Amino acid sequence: MSIITIQLGQCGNQVGREVFDTICTDLHGGHGLCSKKENESYLAAGRERFFSEEKPGVLAARAVLVDMEPKVIGQTLSLASKSGCWTYDHQSHFCQKQGSGNNWANGYCVHGPKHKESIMNLVRKEAEKCDRLSGFLTVMSMAGGTGSGLGAFVTAGLKDAYPSSFLLNHVVWPYGTGEVIVQNYNAVLTLSHLYQSSDALLVHENDAVHKICAQLMNIKQISFRDVNRVIAHQLGSVFQPASSSSSDGATQYSRSPLGDLMEVLVPHPEFKMLGIRNIPQMSENSLPYTTFAWPGLLKHLRQMLIANAKMEEGIDWQVRPPVPGLPASRKESLKQPGRFNTSIANLVTLRGKDIQSADLGGFRDPALYTSWLNAPEDTLTVWKTPRAFNKYEKSASLVSNSQFLLKPLDSVVGKAWKMFASKAYIHQYTKFGLDEDDFLHCFTTLEQVIASYGSL
Amino acid sequence: MYILCPFKLYISSPLNGFSRFPSLVGQCGNQIGCRFWDLALREHSAVNKKGIYDEALSSFFRNVNTRTDGDGADLCKGKIRSLKARALLIDMEEGVVNEILQGPLRDLFDSKQLITDVSGSGNNWAVGHKMYGCQFRDQIVEKLRKTAEHCDCLQCFFIIHSMGGGTGSGLGTFILKVLEDEFPEVYRFVTSVYPSREDDVITSPYNSVLAMKELSDHADCVLPIENESLFDIVSKINQMTNCGKLGSTVKQTSLITSSAGGIKHNREKPFDAMNNIVANLLLNLTSSARFEGSLNMDLNEISMNLVPFPQLHYLVSSLTPLYTLADVNVPPRRLDQMFSDAFSKDHQLLRADPKHSLYLACALLVRGNVQVSDLRRNIERMKPSLQFVSWNQEGWKTGLCSVPPVGHSHSLLALANNTCVKPTFIELRERFMMLYKKKAHLHHYLHVDGMEQSNFSEALSSLTDLIEEYNQLDASNCGPAIDPPRLEIAV
Numbered sequence: 010m011s012i013i014t015i016q017l018g019q020c021g022n023q024v025g026r027e028v029f030d031t032i033c034t035d036l037h038g039g040h041g042l043c044s045k046k047e048n049e050s051y052l053a054a055g056r057e058r059f060f061s062e063e064k065p066g067v068l069a070a071r072a073v074l075v076d077m078e079p080k081v082i083g084q085t086l087s088l089a090s091k092s093g094c095w096t097y098d099h100q101s102h103f104c105q106k107q108g109s110g111n112n113w114a115n116g117y118c119v120h121g122p123k124h125k126e127s128i129m130n131l132v133r134k135e136a137e138k139c140d141r142l143s144g145f146l147t148v149m150s151m152a153g154g155t156g157s158g159l160g161a162f163v164t165a166g167l168k169d170a171y172p173s174s175f176l177l178n179h180v181v182w183p184y185g186t187g188e189v190i191v192q193n194y195n196a197v198l199t200l201s202h203l204y205q206s207s208d209a210l211l212v213h214e215n216d217a218v219h220k221i222c223a224q225l226m227n228i229k230q231i232s233f234r235d236v237n238r239v240i241a242h243q244l245g246s247v248f249q250p251a252s253s254s255s256s257d258g259a260t261q262y263s264r265s266p267l268g269d270l271m272e273v274l275v276p277h278p279e280f281k282m283l284g285i286r287n288i289p290q291m292s293e294n295s296l297p298y299t300t301f302a303w304p305g306l307l308k309h310l311r312q313m314l315i316a317n318a319k320m321e322e323g324i325d326w327q328v329r330p331p332v333p334g335l336p337a338s339r340k341e342s343l344k345q346p347g348r349f350n351t352s353i354a355n356l357v358t359l360r361g362k363d364i365q366s367a368d369l370g371g372f373r374d375p376a377l378y379t380s381w382l383n384a385p386e387d388t389l390t391v392w393k394t395p396r397a398f399n400k401y402e403k404s405a406s407l408v409s410n411s412q413f414l415l416k417p418l419d420s421v422v423g424k425a426w427k428m429f430a431s432k433a434y435i436h437q438y439t440k441f442g443l444d445e446d447d448f449l450h451c452f453t454t455l456e457q458v459i460a461s462y463g464s465l
Numbered sequence: 466m467y468i469l470c471p472f473k474l475y476i477s478s479p480l481n482g483f484s485r486f487p488s489l490v491g492q493c494g495n496q497i498g499c500r501f502w503d504l505a506l507r508e509h510s511a512v513n514k515k516g517i518y519d520e521a522l523s524s525f526f527r528n529v530n531t532r533t534d535g536d537g538a539d540l541c542k543g544k545i546r547s548l549k550a551r552a553l554l555i556d557m558e559e560g561v562v563n564e565i566l567q568g569p570l571r572d573l574f575d576s577k578q579l580i581t582d583v584s585g586s587g588n589n590w591a592v593g594h595k596m597y598g599c600q601f602r603d604q605i606v607e608k609l610r611k612t613a614e615h616c617d618c619l620q621c622f623f624i625i626h627s628m629g630g631g632t633g634s635g636l637g638t639f640i641l642k643v644l645e646d647e648f649p650e651v652y653r654f655v656t657s658v659y660p661s662r663e664d665d666v667i668t669s670p671y672n673s674v675l676a677m678k679e680l681s682d683h684a685d686c687v688l689p690i691e692n693e694s695l696f697d698i699v700s701k702i703n704q705m706t707n708c709g710k711l712g713s714t715v716k717q718t719s720l721i722t723s724s725a726g727g728i729k730h731n732r733e734k735p736f737d738a739m740n741n742i743v744a745n746l747l748l749n750l751t752s753s754a755r756f757e758g759s760l761n762m763d764l765n766e767i768s769m770n771l772v773p774f775p776q777l778h779y780l781v782s783s784l785t786p787l788y789t790l791a792d793v794n795v796p797p798r799r800l801d802q803m804f805s806d807a808f809s810k811d812h813q814l815l816r817a818d819p820k821h822s823l824y825l826a827c828a829l830l831v832r833g834n835v836q837v838s839d840l841r842r843n844i845e846r847m848k849p850s851l852q853f854v855s856w857n858q859e860g861w862k863t864g865l866c867s868v869p870p871v872g873h874s875h876s877l878l879a880l881a882n883n884t885c886v887k888p889t890f891i892e893l894r895e896r897f898m899m900l901y902k903k904k905a906h907l908h909h910y911l912h913v914d915g916m917e918q919s920n921f922s923e924a925l926s927s928l929t930d931l932i933e934e935y936n937q938l939d940a941s942n943c944g945p946a947i948d949p950p951r952l953e954i955a956v
C-alpha cells in the first residue's frame with residue numbers, strides 16, 4: 010500500500026527530500042545481503058509505498074510540496090532532479106511569494122483557509138495515483154509558521170476529507186535555544202491542534218539528532234543537511250518494508266504500514282506521542298570496520314528505551330524498571346534525569362542478518378509498561394526483514410509510545426506559559442485573528458497531555 | 466517573484482552652522498539610498514554572473530524594455546535589459562536628486578519615481594509633515610500605487626531618513642502614516658539617522674521628538690542609527706588599514722565602508738564611507754529574503770520575533786566583520802570573533818551597550834559558509850555574558866543565508882531589542898526640554914497650518930511613555946523572577 014507524504018514549510022521540505030533520497034538509495038543499494046527473491050519483493054513493496062512509476066525506470070515521489078515562499082521548494086525540486094534516481098512530480102507543489110513569518114496564526118488562520126482548496130486538489134491528484142492508499146505522512150517543524158500553522162490546518166483538512174485513511178504527523182521539535190523566538194507559542198498551538206486531528210505524532214528533537222551527528226557520526230561542522238540525513242535514516246528504518254509474520258520463504262510485507270503502526274502503538278487517543286530510536290548509527294567510514302551482534306544491539310536499545318537516551322553513547326545504565334509492589338515516588342521525580350521511562354507500547358523493527366536469532370525477551374518484560382492500557386501480549390510488536398537497510402548489515406529501530414517526551418513538552422509549555430503570562434508577542438497573533446482564549450484552550454489541552462503521560 | 470519596495474527618502478538639506486564633520490560644511494548630499502543601490506547592484510552582479518533577470522534580482526529591481534515600450538512594461542525572466550530600482554525618491558529641494566539623476570546611477574530611476582520641490586523644509590518638521598504632507602499626499606499615493614503595481618508581491622517598505630531635519634523627519638513620517646492607511650498589510654521598516662549631540666541643526670531635538678511619536682505609532686520596526694557611531698567605525702577602519710601591516714592584506718571590496726567594485730564614481734563624497742555601512746546593513750537585512758539558505762528568514766519574521774510589544778520596536782544593529790583579510794583560510798577562531806564583535810559596544814550602529822543592558826530579543830542574520838553547529842556553539846558561548854528578560858531567556862532568532870556579501874566568506878548582522886536604546890531617548894528628551902522650556906523657535910512651527918501646540922505635548926508624552934516602558938523592563942529585571950503558576954488539570 011502507498012503512503013502520500015506532505016512536506017510543509019522549509020523544514021518539512023528539506024527533511025522530506027532527504028527521506029525520499031534515503032529510501033531511494035536503499036532501494037537501489039544492491040542486493041541487501043539477502044536472497045534475490047527476498048530483495049525483489051522488498052523493492053516492489055518499497056516502491057509502491059513511496060513512489061509512482063509513470064515512466065519506466067523513473068521514480069516519482071508520492072509527495073505534495075507546500076510552502077508559502079518559493080526558494081525552498083525551488084531548491085528541493087532541483088536537488089531531487091539532480092539525484093538521478095528519483096524526482097518529484099513537477100505539478101505536485103504549491104508555493105506562494107512570502108512565508109508565514111514564523112507566525113502560526115498567519116499560517117493557520119490566513120494561509121490555511123485561503124489555499125486549502127489548491128492544496129487539497131494536489132493531494133487528491135496524488136491519491137488518485139495510488140492503487141491502494143494506506144494514509145498520509147505529513148512532515149513539518151512546529152516552530153515556524155508554515156509547517157506549524159498551515160500544517161495544522163491541512164492536517165485537519167486531511168482528516169475531514171479522508172476519514173478512513175491513517176494520518177501520521179512527523180514533527181521536528183525545535184532546538185531548545187532557537188532559531189525562532191516565538192517557537193514555544195507556535196509549538197503549543199501546533200501540538201494541541203494536531204492532537205485533535207492526527208492519529209499519531211512522530212517526533213524528532215533537533216537537539217537530540219544534532220548530538221547524534223556530533224558524537225556518533227563525528228561530524229565537525231554540522232549542517233541541517235546532516236541532521237536531516239539522520240532523521241531520514243531513522244524514518245527509513247521504520248517505513249521501509251518489514252513484516253510482522255515470520256513465515257518461511259519470501260517475507261510478506263505489511264499491507265498498511267501506517268495502519269499497522271497506529272494499531273499497535275496508539276491504543277488510546279489520549280496517548281499519541283511517538284518517538285524513534287535506532288542502533289547502530291555511525292559514520293559511513295567506520296561502518297566496514299565494525300561488527301555487530303544482536304544481543305549487544307538489543308541490550309543497548311532496551312536501555313536507551315528505559316533510560317530515555319536518544320543514542321547508544323552516554324546511556325545511564327543505573328536506570329532499572331521499578332520492582333513490582335514497591336510504591337514508586339512518582340510526582341517529585343517526574344522530570345528528573347535518571348528516571349525510568351514507562352512505555353505504553355513499543356514497535357521494534359529488525360533488519361539484516363540472522364534476525365531469527367535475535368531475542369526480544371527484554372522488551373516483553375511487563376515492568377516496562379504501564380499496567381492498564383494494553384494487554385501484556387499487545388505491548389510489543391516486532392517487524393522483521395532479512396533485507397539489510399542502508400549498508401548496515403544489522404540494524405534495529407524502535408518506535409515507542411512512552412513518557413520520553415514529557416520533559417521537553419513540559420519545558421516548551423512552561424516557557425510559552427511564562428511568555429503568555431507577561432502577554433509578550435500576543436499582539437502578533439491577535440493581528441491574524443487568534444485570541445487569548447484560543448491560547449488558553451491550547452495550553453489546557455497540553456497540560457492534560459502532560460498530566461496523562463505523567464500519571465502512567 | 467519576491468519583491469520588496471525599498472524606498473528612498475533620505476535627501477538632506479544644506480547643513481547650517483557648525484558641523485561636527487567640518488569638511489561637510491556647505492555640502493549637501495545624503496546619499497544613503499544612492500550608496501544602497503550601488504552596492505545592491507554590485508552584490509547582484511557578483512552572484513548573478515550570467516546577466517539573467519532572476520528572482521533574487523527582482524526583489525529590488527524591475528527589468529524593463531525601454532526601447533520597445535516607452536512606459537517600460539516589466540519583463541519577467543530572461544536577459545537583463547534595463548534595471549529600474551523599486552524606489553521612490555523624495556526631496557523638497559532638487560539638489561541631491563538632480564545630482565543622482567546626473568550621476569552614474571541615473572538609469573536606475575525615471576521621472577515617475579521622483580517627487581521634488583524647490584524650497585526645502587528648512588529643518589522644520591511641521592513644514593515637512595503638515596505643509597508638504599498635505600500638498601503632496603495625492604501625488605505620493607499615486608506614485609506609491611504605481612510602484613506597488615509593478616510588484617507582484619509587495620513584502621515591505623523601507624524608509625530611509627534622518628530625524629533631525631525637516632523633510633526626512635516630517636514628510637518621511639507623514640508617508641509612514643500614508644503607507645499604513647493605504648497598504649496596511651505591508652510591513653514598514655524605517656532606518657532613522659538620529660542627530661548627534663552636537664548637531665548642526667538647532668531644531669533637531671524638536672524634529673526628532675515629533676518624528677519619534679510617528680515612528681512609535683506607525684512603524685513595524687525602526688533601526689535607529691547615529692552618525693557618531695558610523696563615524697567611529699569609519700575612523701577605526703581607517704586606522705586599521707592605514708597602519709600598514711594589515712592594509713596590504715585586507716580585501717578592499719570587503720570593507721563595509723568601501724564602494725570598491727561598485728559603479729565608477731567621479732569622486733568619493735565625505736558621507737560615502739558612513740553611508741556604505743548603512744547600505745550594507747540593508748543588504749544584509751534583506752539577504753535571506755533574496756537568496757537561498759538552509760534557514761531562511763523573511764522580513765516579516767524580524768518583527769514577529771523581535772517585537773514583543775507593539776511600541777518596543779527599536780532595534781540596535783551591528784555589522785561584523787568590518788573587513789575580511791585576504792587569506793582564504795578561516796580558522797573557527799575568526800568565525801567566533803565575528804560573533805563576539807557583534808555584541809561589543811564599538812560595533813553598534815548606535816551609541817549603546819547591549820551587553821550591559823537587558824535583552825528582550827536578539828536576532829543573528831548570518832551569511833556565507835556558516836552552519837547550524839557554528840550558530841549553536843556561539844550562542845552557547847555568548848549567552849552567559851548577556852542578560853535576557855525573564856520571560857524570554859531563549860530569545861534568539863537566527864537565519865542562515867548561503868550567499869555571503871561581496872568580498873567576504875561570511876558575515877553577521879545582529880539586531881538587538883534591548884533597553885540600551887533608552888539613554889539615546891532620554892538624552893533626546895533632555896535636549897528637547899532645553900528648547901521647549903524656553904519655547905525657543907516654537908513659533909516657526911506653530912505658523913504652519915495644521916500644527917498645534919498639542920503636537921508638541923503629545924509627542925513629548927509619547928516619548929516619555931516609551932522611556933517608561935523601558936524603565937519598567939529594567940526594573941522588573943532587578944527582583945527575583947517568579948514563575949507564574951501553571952494551569953491545574955484535574956486528572
Ligand SMILES: Nc1nc2c(ncn2[C@@H]2O[C@H](COP(=O)(O)OP(=O)(O)O)[C@@H](O)[C@H]2O)c(=O)[nH]1
Pocket residue numbers: 017018019020021023024108109110111149150151152153154155156157181182183184187188189192215233234236237759760761
Ligand atoms: N531538522 C531540521 N530542522 C529544520 C530544518 N529547517 C528548519 N528547521 C527547524 O524548523 C524550525 C523553523 O521552521 P521552518 O520550517 O523554517 O518554518 P516554516 O517554513 O514557516 O514552516 C526551527 O525549529 C528549525 O530548527 C531542517 O532542514 N532540518
Ligand SMILES: Nc1nc2c(ncn2[C@@H]2O[C@H](COP(=O)(O)OP(=O)(O)O)[C@@H](O)[C@H]2O)c(=O)[nH]1
Pocket residue numbers: 475476477478479493494495496497586587588627628629630631632633634658659660661664666692695736739740
Ligand atoms: N549618515 C548621514 N547623515 C547625513 C547625511 N546628510 C545629512 N545627514 C544628517 O542628517 C541630518 C540633517 O537632516 P537632512 O537629511 O539634511 O534634512 P532633510 O533634508 O530636511 O530631511 C543631520 O543630522 C546630518 O548630520 C548623509 O549623507 N549621511
Ligand SMILES: [Mg+2]
Pocket residue numbers: 018019078108109153155761
Ligand atoms: Mg519558511
